[in-house]
Amino acid sequence: MTDRPHLAVIGAGPAGLAATLAAAAQGVRVTLLDSAARAGGQFYRRPAAEPPAARPRTPHHHRRTGRRLDEALARHVEAGRVTHLTDHHVWFVERRSHRRAEDAAERGGPRDSFTVHALLGPDQDDSVEVRADAVLLATGGYEKVLPFPGWTLPGVLTAGGAQAMLKGSLAVPGRTAVVAGTGPLLLPVATGLAAAGVEVAALVESADPRAFLRRTRALAAQPGKVAEAAQYAARLLRHRVELLTRHTVVKAHGEERLEAVTVAALDADGRVRPGTERRLACDTLAVGHGLLPHTDLAETLGCRLEGLAVHVDAEQRTDAPGVWAAGETTGIGGVDLALAEGHIAGRSAAARLTGAPPDPREWAPVAKSRAGLREFFAALDTVYAPPACWTDLVTDDTVVCRCEEVTGGAIREAVARLGAGDPRTVKLMTRAGMGWCQGRMCGPAVAGLAGCELAPSRRPFARPVPLGVLAHAGEADDDPSEQR
Ligand SMILES: Cc1cc2nc3c(=O)[nH]c(=O)nc-3n(C[C@H](O)[C@H](O)[C@H](O)COP(=O)(O)OP(=O)(O)OC[C@H]3O[C@@H](n4cnc5c(N)ncnc54)[C@H](O)[C@@H]3O)c2cc1C
Numbered sequence: 001m002t003d004r005p006h007l008a009v010i011g012a013g014p015a016g017l018a019a020t021l022a023a024a025a026q027g028v029r030v031t032l033l034d035s036a037a038r039a040g041g042q043f044y045r046r047p048a049a050e051p052p053a054a055r056p057r058t059p060h061h062h063r064r065t066g067r068r069l070d071e072a073l074a075r076h077v078e079a080g081r082v083t084h085l086t087d088h089h090v091w092f093v094e095r096r097s098h099r100r101a102e103d104a105a106e107r108g109g110p111r112d113s114f115t116v117h118a119l120l121g122p123d124q125d126d127s128v129e130v131r132a133d134a135v136l137l138a139t140g141g142y143e144k145v146l147p148f149p150g151w152t153l154p155g156v157l158t159a160g161g162a163q164a165m166l167k168g169s170l171a172v173p174g175r176t177a178v179v180a181g182t183g184p185l186l187l188p189v190a191t192g193l194a195a196a197g198v199e200v201a202a203l204v205e206s207a208d209p210r211a212f213l214r215r216t217r218a219l220a221a222q223p224g225k226v227a228e229a230a231q232y233a234a235r236l237l238r239h240r241v242e243l244l245t246r247h248t249v250v251k252a253h254g255e256e257r258l259e260a261v262t263v264a265a266l267d268a269d270g271r272v273r274p275g276t277e278r279r280l281a282c283d284t285l286a287v288g289h290g291l292l293p294h295t296d297l298a299e300t301l302g303c304r305l306e307g308l309a310v311h312v313d314a315e316q317r318t319d320a321p322g323v324w325a326a327g328e329t330t331g332i333g334g335v336d337l338a339l340a341e342g343h344i345a346g347r348s349a350a351a352r353l354t355g356a357p358p359d360p361r362e363w364a365p366v367a368k369s370r371a372g373l374r375e376f377f378a379a380l381d382t383v384y385a386p387p388a389c390w391t392d393l394v395t396d397d398t399v400v401c402r403c404e405e406v407t408g409g410a411i412r413e414a415v416a417r418l419g420a421g422d423p424r425t426v427k428l429m430t431r432a433g434m435g436w437c438q439g440r441m442c443g444p445a446v447a448g449l450a451g452c453e454l455a456p457s458r459r460p461f462a463r464p465v466p467l468g469v470l471a472h473a474g475e476a477d478d479d480p481s482e483q484r
Pocket of ligand 1 (some may be wrong): 010011012013014015016033034035040041042043044059088089090091138139141143159160161163185188190224272293303316326327328329333335336338343462
């Protein structure tokens with residue numbers, strides 16, 4: 001197997017799995033790396049060990065697809081075509097140029113190769129290196145959360161965090177929950193919590209999803225998505241979850257932990273309508289304001305971004321030679337789009353690595369579905385947005401950067417009194433974004449409070465790396481993808 005072209009796929013979510021299966025089926029050796037203990041990513045996330053009876057929370061066809069992906073992966077692993085490395089946290093991908101004639105001859109041409117550096121295990125104090133001929137980035141997205149007074153209280157968690165708890169540990173975060181923010185992710189979170197026995201006091205959505213009904217073209221092209229939305233609406237009704245659209249949480253209350261939230265209605269400009277505030281008792285607030293693509297690894301490889309997502313061509317190739325990208329790293333678009341992009345990326349990478357010219361006609365139906373889904377999610381994007389008033393809700397004593405405990409007041413002072421005109425200068429003046437998460441959490445809020453567009457932050461490494469690991473980078477002899 002080791003004489004076959006070798007593709008490293010980073011991320012074992014729907015996109016990475018589809019890419020791995022497509023490439024392995026075309027005769028390429030694949031190493032699939034993921035920081036999680038099991039394949040599946042966010043959508044097919046399951047407990048580390050399978051429980052005796054899994055509770056049904058996702059539609060049947062999704063569970064069937066998840067099982068099919070699992071079984072196909074197991075077959076390829078068994079046959080030695082795929083190495084699946086779990087608990088591998090990739091912190092850097094290094095391009096190695098083979099300009100020397102003998103290196104190039106050994107590799108059958110002047111192609112570059114890649115070394116994928118990954119931290120291992122729960123302590124992440126050890127690193128391994130996987131060497132590959134090409135890299136496929138399928139690292140998905142992460143949640144955007146905007147601050148408001150009380151958002152740091154215990155009991156407030158991200159909507160995706162609540163979902164991960166439900167799917168990954170079969171645990172519920174509390175007894176009475178409010179699910180709030182904006183975006184379609186709030187629907188599975190609210191219905192999932194309700195199905196698991198949590199009393200969901202309200203789903204508070206700042207957008208007005210009815211605006212989507214005017215996008216008739218996008219809706220007509222995706223009847224499956226319309227049916228899914230109707231199913232969620234029915235489940236909300238069945239569990240008596242109050243749906244508050246064009247509303248927002250203005251404050252979370254509590255002494256030691258969350259006890260209640262105040263919600264208020266929004267006017268047409270996204271401002272709080274005075275006099276509409278009401279208090280909802282709850283011990284859990286699951287809040288999220290949409291998703292953002294993970295682009296750290298792509299940026300360090302020199303891939304061009306389009307907005308905040310990795311730019312790809314029709315074959316899912318990035319601008320960086322030998323690097324493909326698929327799924328939410330190329331733009332937020334849900335599980336079906338991630339599967340379609342992953343399949344095309346895997347087919348294209350395999351064809352190019354084996355020297356066979358890719359024939360897009362072979363994946364034309366998948367490409368058609370990809371186009372429709374991209375159009376649908378672009379339309380969805382125009383509907384779901386945080387309310388215009390979110391910056392007004394951030395009081396001067398609201399902590400914005402949790403790692404460095406920088407408040408809204410400190411950021412405003414840096415902008416208004418000290419002349420900081422961009423998030424980087426705000427960071428230098430206040431330390432906002434200098435902590436453990438390197439601004440992944442507070443970046444959108446700092447940019448918004450500074451009156452700037454959110455820009456990619458160009459972090460050299462995708463994860464915090466121990467100095468000992470850095471000191472020994474490049475010295476590893478063992479490549480886990482070759483140990484079979
Ligand atoms: C927190 C969260 C919860 C979500 N829940 C739902 C839901 O319930 N329903 C729904 O329809 N959609 C949900 N989504 C959206 C969902 O992510 C997509 O629809 C779909 O899973 C995207 O597939 P993907 O393969 O692009 O990314 P993902 O499924 O996110 O998979 C990316 C994978 O890459 C791995 N990874 C990332 N960076 C690294 C790294 N540096 N090293 C190693 N591995 C890495 C991650 O561990 C993950 O397994 C959720 C998104 C998020 C962020």
